[in-house]
Amino acid sequence: MKDTYTFKKVLLPVDESIFSKRAAIFAGKFLRYFSKELSELTILHIIRPGYLTTHKKRVDLRVEFFKKTELFKKLKDEFLNEKIKPFLDTYEKILKDSGFTAKISKRVEEGEPGNRIIEILSKEDYSTVFLSRRGIGLTESLVMGSVSTKVVYNTRKQIVYLIGEKFSEEKEISNLKILIPVDGSEYSKKAVEHGVYLVKRIVKKIKEVKLLRVINLDVYYERLEQGIDPEKEAEETLLVSRKKFLDEYIPDKLIHTQILIGIPSEEIIKEIKENAYDLVILGRRGRSPLKDLIMGGVSSAVIYNCKEPTIAIINL
Structure with a gap:
């Protein structure tokens, strides 16, 4: 069997939505049967531009040089530890509780989610990406800039799994x-x-x-x-x-x-x-x-x- 069609290294982009939770549960229950041949699964969260202005109103990020200061770095670390790390830890637990035993890494990036995922997939050796679906149509997704649409149509060498609504937290991988x-x-x-x-x-x-x-x-x-x-x-x-x-x-x-x-x-x-x-x-x-x-x-x-x-x- 050619490597092209196998799970070797998997990317799992997530946010705090119920859709991402469904994708993580599916990934854990499904990929546990492939744990021996998987080198790694990466839980990825991408922070959109301007995230600190939302959570730290007192900071004026229009001043570019501020991003290079120690205060900015401190606020960023605080934000990651308080807001991001806890839910990434939750996703790691979901995977492990589902029986997934391969290596799990957690990664935080900044940028527009769809574009950043495409960039990572184009430059790194991921074989597969598991994505949640939000149930919107193609025309709507083209207008709104759906992450899954961007990834599906701009990925050239990876397998893309779009997790369907049929799968639920209670459903096992059987029949x-x-x-x-x-x-x-x-x-x-x-x-x-x-x-x-x-x-x-x-x-x-x-x-x-x-x-x-x-x-x-x-x-x-x-x-x-x-x-x-x-x-x-x-x-x-x-x-x-x-x-x-x-x-x-x-x-x-x-x-x-x-x-x-x-x-x-x-x-x-x-x-x-x-x-x-x-x-x-x-x-x-x-x-x-x-x-x-x-x-x-x-x-x-x-x-x-x-x-x-x-x-x-x-x-x-």
Whole structure:
């Protein structure tokens, strides 16, 4: 199994919201099964610019040189110890109480959260980032500058997990239903590889893995005109994907396949909503969010129309 698809070093950005708490609980319960191969999980909190003006009204931060004074450093340390360290310690406890045993580090940075996370991911050797979701749509997130949207569309080498609303503090990692849409592209092949990696390690926690091939209606008729059977072509794609699981001795009874004909994004969303999947693994083509919105990209459509499942975005 290639390192590209594995958990090696994980970044967990957090704030004090219930959404971050959900992401931390999921990370702890899920990643405990991968603790032996994880080198480190970093709990990251990013302080937005102007944080001291909010908490220390008496300080005029418009004076740039003040930031270099001993008083500023003292106030900053006070703020970190009083406001930040306690909730980072709480997240560390959540992870450990969930059974996570790999190394945990805590890190505080300053800046605009989305941009700072992207910068860290581009410069450092994190394999995966776990992000909370706040349940807003793509158009809204583009206008508001959603952190998760920025990270998903500006990450090129990491796996991004968006933790869904279906997961709760009481829910354990068991009887998982996983959906992996496939189309034979390099992007979907990477999604399958990550799925194999996961299932092989937590096979006893899996109820079903469905490999879904949606044949675009226009492509369907084009293939027929070319004398190609599109359904047979789809079956071959599914067989290749299914074989990757079987080659790793994953029980064939867990791996199901299905072919649908229609508009891919619509059919995948319908499948997710009707069958209550816990995890959806998607390969992403690397388009910008605006281009995805205009062109009707599958990954964007699924992310912003399916809030319940956790979604893993596999980037090239």
